[in-house]
Amino acid sequence: MSDLKKIKDEFISKLKGKLDLAELNQIKSELFGKNGLVSSQFKKIATIDFSERKKFASDLNIIKNELQDLINFKINEIQKANINEKLAKEKIDVTLPERSFVRGKIHPVSQTIDAISSIFSEIGFSVEEGPDVENEYNNFTALNTPDNHPARDMHDTFYLDDKKERMLRTHTSPVQIRTMLKDKPPFKIIAPGRTYRSDSDQTHSPMFHQVEGLHIDKNINMGHLKGCLNYFIKEFFEIKKIKMRFRPSHFPFTEPSAEVDIRYEIKDGKIIIGEGDQWLEILGCGMVHPNVLKNVKVDPKKFQGYAFGIGIDRLAMLKYGINDLRAFFDCDYRWLNHFGFDPLDVPTNYRGLSR
C-alpha cells in the first residue's frame, strides 16, 4: 500500500468518528499544516521519478481534495448545528414595544399658512411680512380710515401708548402700505401673520391670524378678483366646484368692497364646503381705494387692483373640523397632538396640499 493510500484510509476512518471543531482543526493541521502529512507529500513530488510523477501528483491531488472536502463538510455541519442551537435559545417576544420615538407636530395654523402660500405661489404671488406693532398711520390713516371714522369701531385696538399712536396691528392690511411704499408697482403679494383685537369670548380670540392679498397692476378689475378667490377657495378646500357669492359691503380701504360667502351644509355633524343651502361668510375684499393708492404714491390713473383679507384660523377650523377657536392658543398637549401635522407633510404644489 502506498503512503498515500495509507494516509487516506487512516484519516477517512478517523473522520468518520464524532469530532468536535477543535479535533477537526487538529486533523486539518496534521494533514495540511506546514509540515502536515499531505503537505509533505507535495514536497516529495519533485523527487519522484519522472515516469511516475504525473500519476503521483494526480493521486495526491485527488486524496487532498477528498480529505479537504470531508473536513470542510464536517466543520460546516458542526457550525450549522451550533447556529441552530443558538437560534433556538435566542427567540424573543417581538410583541414587546419598540424603542420609543417621540413625534413632533406642526400647528394647524402653520400648516394652513403653508398651504395658502403654496396655492398663491402657483399664480405668482410672493409672501411679504410686516411688524406686529404698527403705527396709527399704517394701520388706519393710510388705509383711508381717518381718526374719528366710525369704521374704527370695528377694530377694538390694543394700544401701546396713551396718545394711541402705537398699537398691535388690527389687521394685516398695513403690510399693503409697507409693501407699496417700499417698491414700485406692479404688486402681487400675500401677507400672512398675527393680528390683534381686544375682543375675547367663545368665538373671538384677542390674537388671531389673517392673510392679506394685494394685486396691483394695469387693468386689474373685479373679474380678476373673483377669479383669484374662486381659484383659491377651490384649491384650499380641495374640491372641484364651489358655489360662491360676492355681496356688497364696505371697508374704508377698498371700493367697491365685497364680502364673500360660500355654500355649505352640515351632514352627520360634519361641515361640507361648496354645496348646500347655507351661506358662510369667509372673507372680505375689494378694489383698492384710490385714496390708499395716492397715500402710497401709486398713481390711481395708471394702476389699479384688488386686495383681500382672510381669517386663517377660521379657514383652518372649516377645513379640519375644529370647533373652538380658543383651543388654537391653549396649547393643550392632546389638542396639539390631535390636530397637528407631521413635519414631513409639507404642503406643496407638485405633491398636493395634504396626504
Added chain:
Amino acid sequence: MKITFDWLKDHLKTNLKEKNLLEQLTNIGLEVESVESLSSYNQLFKVAKIIKTEKHPNADRLKVCDVNVGEKELKKVVCGANNANEGLITIYAPPGAIIPKTNTKLEIAKIRGVTSYGMLCSASELNLSNESEGITELSKKYEKNIGKSYFSKSKSKSNLIDLSITPNRPDCLGIKGIARDLAASGFGKLKVSKEKQIKLKTKQTLKVKINKEKGQVCSIFGSCLIKNVKNTESPQWLKDKLISVGQKPISAIVDITNYVMLDINRPLHAYDADKIEKGIIVRNSKSGEEFTALDNKIYKLEKNMCVISDNKGVLGLGGIIGGIRSGTEFDTKNILLESAYFDPKSIRNTAKKLNLDTDAKFRFERGIDPLSIETGLKKAASLIQEICGGEISKIDIQKIGSYKTKTINFDENSFENIVGFKISEKEMRRILIDLGFIIKKEKNFLKLIVPSWRPDISQQIDIIEELVRISGYDKIRTIDPIKDRSKSTLTQTQRLFHFLQRAIASKGYLETITWSFTDQNYNDHFREAVKEIKIVNPISSELGVLRNSIFSNLIMYMSKNLDRGFRDLSIFEIGPIFTGSRPGEQKTVVCGLSAGKKSRLSWIDKERNIDLFDAKRDVVQTLSEAGYNSDHFFIDSKTPNYYHPGKSGRIFLDHSKDKVAAYFGEIHPNILKKIDIKTENLVGFEIFLENLKLSRKTLKDQKSKFAVSDFQKSERDFAFVVNKDVEAQELISVISNVNPNLISKIKVFDVYEGENIPDNQKSIAINLTIQSLEKTLNDKDLEKINNSIIEAVENKTGAKIRS
C-alpha cells in the same frame, strides 16, 4: 337697524314677497343679520299687577310675589328685581312663553324650593331696550289693561328684520333710505311722501343762538315751539309701529320723535319749553361743567364739547343726549322741538371721551342729511298736533354755515375699467336718478349732483360702487388667474423660518402658538434688562405686557400640561418677541422647552432625566440641517440669568462670535420654584432667526468638491488630565489645528473625575481618526503626529497625557 316689511311699504310700492326682500337687501349691500317673528308669540305677555310680596324663605335677594294677571286666582311668581314692589304694574310672561332676549321657553319651575308660575319681565328681556335693571314699570294707565296682552294684536305678521348697515350708509338708518335703495334695484317703486300742509302762524318766541366761536360744530339749529299740547300715550298705530321694530313706547311726544328718526333718519329732540331759562345757546362747554343726562348719569364735561344750554347751564349734549332738567313728561304743556346738524367727527370725539353711546350719536357721527331739518320738524310737529293738539309756531332756523352741494364729473368708461363688465348709459342714468342724483350730460362725462343724504359719496369710485352694487355683483365675470410666477414666493429668511419650524418639530417638539402678550409676572422672569412694554388697554391684567421672551408663555402652558398629567413633553413656538414699542422692534425666535425624562418606564432602555445635552443636540442638529457647519460652532457658557448658570450655553456660528445664534440649557431652579412647576428637569433653548447669517450661496453651490481618501486610516486614543476649567472644545480645537489634513475625526468618549485624578482636575479621553489623502501612513508617520498632538495639547492647555 331693525325694520319690518310693513313699515317699508309706507315708502315702497311692491307686490313681491318677504323672501325676495331678504335676498334683495343682501344683494344690494344691506346685509340681513337675522329675521325673527315678533307677532307669533308675543300675545302671551300680559299686563299684570303685583298685589303682595314676601321675602323668599331661602334666598335673601328673591321675593315671592302674588300677581294679578286678570284671572280669578293670583299667580305666585318668584322675582329677583329690586323694584318688584306691591302695587307695581308690569309685564307677566306665563309658562310656555318664549323670552325674546334669550329665545328660551318658560316652564313652571322651582326656584330655591318655591314654585314660580311664570316670570315678571324686564324691558331688556322683551328686547324693548337694553336696560336690564329691574322689571318693566308701566304707568297707572295700564291698570285697566290688567290681564290683557301687553303687545296689541296687530293684523300684520310682519317679521322683525335686523340689518347690518355699514358705517358709510347713514341714509339707510332710516326706513325711507332703505326703500330708496330697494326701488333703485328694481324692487318696487318709491312712494313720493307728501308733506302735510300745516299753517304756521305764530312766531317762535324762544330765542336760539349758535355761538360763533372757534370749534363750533353745530352749523344749523332748527326749532319750533308747540304750545298747549296734552302729552299722552301714543295711539295704537304708533305703539304698534315702534313695538314692531323692538322699541318701547313711552309717551306720544317721545314716540313721535323716535318714529321720525327711524322713518327718515332725522334725529330730533323735544324740550319742555317751560323749563328752558330764557333761550337756547349752542356753545362750547367749559372745562368741568356738569349735567345730568336722560340716562340719569351725571357727566362732567371737558372743554369745547358742543352743548345746548340756557341761562342756567347745560341742557344737553348736542347730537348725543338730552338732559333731565328739560325733558318732556306727561304733564308737559309747551315743547320746543330741535332739529340740528352737528359735525360727525366732533360727535364721535365727544361721545368717546365721555364713553357714551346713544342712538342719536350713532346717527350723527355717520352723517345726517343736513337738508332734512325742516322736513323732520314739520313731520314731527304735525304728528304732535294731530295726537296732542296745540299750536305750532313758525320754524326758526339758525345757521353759521350752509350746505354746499357736491358735484362729481363721472366718466362712464371708468365703470367697465374697474368692474370688468358693461352697463348702458341709460341704465346708469336710471340707477343714479333712482338713488337721488341729479344728472347733467356734459361732452365727455356725466355731471352728477350728489344727494344731500349721501355723505359717503365724493369721487368717481363712489359712483362706480353705487352702480355695481345696484346692478348686482353676480354680473361680475370670473377671470381665471394665470399660472405664472416671475418672483420667488419666499425670501431666504422666510425659507429659513419654515425650515427651522419643521426641523424642530421633527425632533419631537409639538408646535404651539401662544399670544404675543403675556403675564407681567411670568415675563419678568425672562425679561433681563429689556424695557417692559405695557399694553395701555389689556384684556386683563394677566395679559398686560408684550412678551420679551417666548419662555414666559411656554413655561406657563408647559406647567398646565404637566398638571394634566403629561410628564414627558417637548413643546416649541416660533414667533416674535419684543424689544421695544416701536414698529420693527421685534425679533423672531424659535423657543423650545422639554420636561421630564427620557425612556420613562421603558422595559428596554434605562430611564434618565432630560438634560441640557438633549437640548443642545436638538439645536446643533437643527442648525446643521439648516446648512450651518457645526464644526465651526463656538460655544461658551455665558447665558441670560434665566438659565442655570452652570448648565447652559450659547452657540455662535463661528469663532468670530459675532451674534448669538442660540442659547440652550436648564431653566434656572429659582424660576421653577417660583412658578411651582412639577417636573424632574426642565431644559430649553432659543434660536435667534435674525442672528443666523444667510448664505449667499444656494444649496447647490454649498456642496464642496467631493474628495475622500481610500488610504488606510488609523485610530488612536488619548487621555489627558487637565484642570477642571479647561473645556473640551479647547482641547478639540488645539488637536484639530495640529494637522487638519491628517486628523479627520475627533471624538470625546469619556470624561472622568475622581479616584486617581487630583481634586481640581479631570481626565478627558479622546478618540482620533488619522488618515491621509495621499498615502498610507506608516508607523513613523503616526508616531510623529502622536507626539505633535501631545506636545501641542500639553503646551497650550496645561494638560498632561495620562500614562
